[in-house]
Amino acid sequence: MAIKTYIEAITDALAEEMTQDESVFVLGEDVGVRGGVFRATAGLIEKFGEERVMDTPLAESAIAGVAIGAAMVGMRPVAEIQFADFIMPAFNQIVSEAARIRYRSNGDWICPLTIRAPYGGGVHGALYHSQSVEALFHHVPGLKIIAPSTPYEAKGLLKAAIRDEDPVLFFEHKRLYRSIKGDVPDGDYVLPIGKANVKREGTDITVITYGLMVHYCLEAAETLAKEGISVHVLDLVTIKPLDEEAIVGAAKRTGKVLIVHEDNKVGGIGAEVSAIISEEALFDLDAPIMRLCGPEIPAMPYSPPLEKAYLLNPVKITEAMRKLAEY
Amino acid sequence: MAIKTYIEAITDALAEEMTQDESVFVLGEDVGVRGGVFRATAGLIEKFGEERVMDTPLAESAIAGVAIGAAMVGMRPVAEIQFADFIMPAFNQIVSEAARIRYRSNGDWICPLTIRAPYGGGVHGALYHSQSVEALFHHVPGLKIIAPSTPYEAKGLLKAAIRDEDPVLFFEHKRLYRSIKGDVPDGDYVLPIGKANVKREGTDITVITYGLMVHYCLEAAETLAKEGISVHVLDLVTIKPLDEEAIVGAAKRTGKVLIVHEDNKVGGIGAEVSAIISEEALFDLDAPIMRLCGPEIPAMPYSPPLEKAYLLNPVKITEAMRKLAEY
């Protein structure tokens, strides 16, 4: 065991997978000598050379498309999109191509591709360096989507993503990179994709969340514990496929559900989580299913008071939890 | 009043708007001499000339991007994407640009752009000529999305879209083009964006749907009426912004809700509709909120038995309605 930051866990996972499997390689903008703008690939070019740690031209559709081609013939590309916001130009390659290759070829061709991207706000990144983009992909069968909240899960799941036989989008909240540290086992381990994790056991209300918000929800739960309110916190970890069993179980446990995400509400991940619950556990509910999310605006502004107004925080979350507990 | 097909209503709306406003023009692939591959723009080039009915190069990101530029300086472009499936290459322009122009400029610049696209299956179109794409955009603030089911609504709302000050995605179910006829008032009229319409009054169960499925649901409702089951059918018409009041009202009316769409379920429009209901009307419900949707596969296959297996039809819908009524 060692204490690692979130970003160290990412770098370690990449280095280990590249060491143990020659077909794994990294490509993206500035991933080489610069080691990535967040330095997630720092040190890799020195270890593995510039062919396996490839600085690509500035063209996301090509990054995705070239990676897809390589994956189809047996390589294991790990493409970095510099900011999740810049995944949009690659949307066609990801949705029309990667997600459909196995299906459209009737299982003849596969696309074992991992796309990593830092997402999320709270870093003065403004409209185009702060977005959550997971909801733009969760409707697309053929994709898997992971958004871990701890170094332990990040490492184990990035390794799982790379070894997975299907395309995986791996979203790393950039606020977590250096702010969150945690125990990471030494050596190789892999965690299962598709499993939500209970981060706190509780009996009064259930909070379902993921990413940075997990930490905020835990903080809020701690506050409420002092008031005698017991909060159950489920971290989705995998956004697609959602762990329906865990979601339904967590909802039934307390009968009161609050869904929290940084991303805006309409059509967000929370909508599907809510719909699952009201399909499977409606009569176990003692309160309306609540969602606490970012406001319905195109993206998060730059100016500090506006950024703050956009973002959820432990205080806002505590209020919503309290309101639900009192329902 | 005159009886018109759905596609005639579209063509009429375009012709009328182009006549009454010089800044309206049409651009897209094969919209000119060919009059569109579905012939929605038939006759327009003869009336308005090739500058205002412009055949563009085969490049959807440019179609959207050029239209955005023209819209920003006061034109009213109506871009056609030949098949909704091919909107993906324009995703970045639509989501990162069109949707955010007003917001990011603090209201200084606007983008009054309409993008029309035929969508939906049941025409032997296979994986890439059958898709429903509305759910890929409904999460994006700044966009409006319309998907009318009748010629009357199609005409009135296409005109509204063209006159709207913001970007509107206008999705036309290609199965409706020639199969659905209906009364269309003579002369100019405009319908409000954001209003759902009750298509049948009923008291036992509520069905919320849109597009081609409206007709299938009405057929199913007719069948069930003979069995003494009274079905309330709400046509969303506008996908974004959803008419929350109408949705909640329709849900409360019967306490039993079935949401139906052709598109696959996870993260679809139905998820948000369901989440709205369980936020606003949970204690009015007498049954779990049900969703009947396409299966979780990347897209609709070509081979007739597979296409049929994908598609909902009045029989499958009748069964789901009956099940809910009996709940």
Next chain:
Amino acid sequence: MSKHEQLGLNKDQLLEMYDYMLLARRLDERQWLLNRAGKVPFVISCQGQEAAQVGAAYALNREQDYACPYYRDLGVVLVFGQTPRDTMMAAFAKADDPNSGGRQMPGHFGGKKYRIVTGSSPVATQVPHAVGIALAAKMRREETVAFTSLGEGSTNQGDFHEACNFAGVHKLPVIFYVENNKYAISVPLNKQIAVENVADRAIGYGFPGVIVDGNDVLEVYRVFKEARERAAKGDGPTLIEAKTYRLVPHSSDDDDRSYRTREEVEEAKKNDPILKYREYLLQEGILTEELVQAYEERVMKEVNEATEAAENAPYPDPETVTRHVYAE
């Protein structure tokens, strides 16, 4: 020395190429008949582009190379090993369709055993895939060349540009092939691009752009042999543009009378690549009138048998509709 001798092609090879071209044409024509008879919902054609396709594919190494073709490339996929039965299984959307088990429209080629990469409908998406395959080959030090093709209209997509640039920067073994048939559905060349030759686009990517007469199968073969050699030697990509013509409507859903004159089409038919090649082979004494007849008969027999087999073959089981979304 005659042309084919210069190219080192022997009689069997010349006849094999003829065979492929003829087969492609007859399979294509048959699909139109079936479509007009209401038996298959959709056809998209290679007619007029058979020389451009067969000459290209024939110059590749079918044991090492990969093809990322586009929807017109029936000639290419036949050379890569697809059979008339395969074509007809796809036309009828039957379970035995090797491309997709009937999931995709005809013309959406694929088949790992043939080294044909699965393709989709959105044009030009296959171009970066070919570049990725070339990248993998380079990384693994394999002598594989990636071939990809598309229409001239499709070169206006961003993906074409991004892929060419990537391949140019990394000097990858890939051949970009533009079958310029002068129309993108109804849109004529001058409304698609503002230059005479698509091949000139290669200049912006740092590799050669070559123009070839797509009605001359041997010329196509020649430029492809060269391009493949360059690629295999590590000298990087080539863009090849074949000047060709589509002799039939865009697809069975199209009516080309709205955008081009019958005279133009009739004029183009005079350069029918199959007739031109037949003439050459007759002149060279490689074909005889009897042989022409014999080929015609054998090909028609194959087409008939394939049609019958496919017509009678089972559809995919509807239960399979949810399979192969993820690894099973």
Next chain:
Amino acid sequence: MSKHEQLGLNKDQLLEMYDYMLLARRLDERQWLLNRAGKVPFVISCQGQEAAQVGAAYALNREQDYACPYYRDLGVVLVFGQTPRDTMMAAFAKADDPNSGGRQMPGHFGGKKYRIVTGSSPVATQVPHAVGIALAAKMRREETVAFTSLGEGSTNQGDFHEACNFAGVHKLPVIFYVENNKYAISVPLNKQIAVENVADRAIGYGFPGVIVDGNDVLEVYRVFKEARERAAKGDGPTLIEAKTYRLVPHSSDDDDRSYRTREEVEEAKKNDPILKYREYLLQEGILTEELVQAYEERVMKEVNEATEAAENAPYPDPETVTRHVYAE
């Protein structure tokens, strides 16, 4: 005749250009200081590209034309009318920022009153917008020219290609401007593109590609005057590539020591476009040492005043965060 006489530029104009360049530089430097002092979270620079920017914008018609600039184009937006106060309001993300009211990062220019079109972060998306503006101008028979700029690395995006092609086909009045500063963040030119000159890409779109020394403001002005005339006359687009250099890191978040030597940067500083232009003006007797000093002082005064004004200006009201999503 000296260079500027050939160009028909008078003394006032020459000095005005000098003024803009100097102002851009000093505003930029100030933002770095503020950033390092923890007062503003982010800077992205024009340093080294002032001649390329001011020479270009100065040749345009600021009453008729539209600018779709990219994030480095402080020099362009100053010529189009933005003030030091505007720059600083954006740097401090204050409500009075004319670009976005503090919603976007600095460098995301806009302002209808300045004829500057709102821009975003994803590179190259502005290029089709400029084409759309040019299309509107052509349709309305207005003598408007659309200007758009981007880095050389960004020309690898599909949107650049699609936009150039569209403009070429429809002969639209647009100028595509590539400020080639040899790096895309850390990635050097040879890993971005495989050709010497980005200008060569114009060949594939059927319009002229022009290379200009981006350190020579008068040369930049000259080629832009020509390009604007072509556009206004209906002769279509021009692609102009300025050879330039970024003298500072990519942004305040970057550390350029990992990817380029200090020697290389020092060498480039010898060609500092402001020094070069100052020398020219001194030689021509248009500037004097006293004038140089006077300009320096006035510019610094403006920068100081603007900084102070912005620092003390109010932030946007948090309540406004939900405004301007749709028409109100």
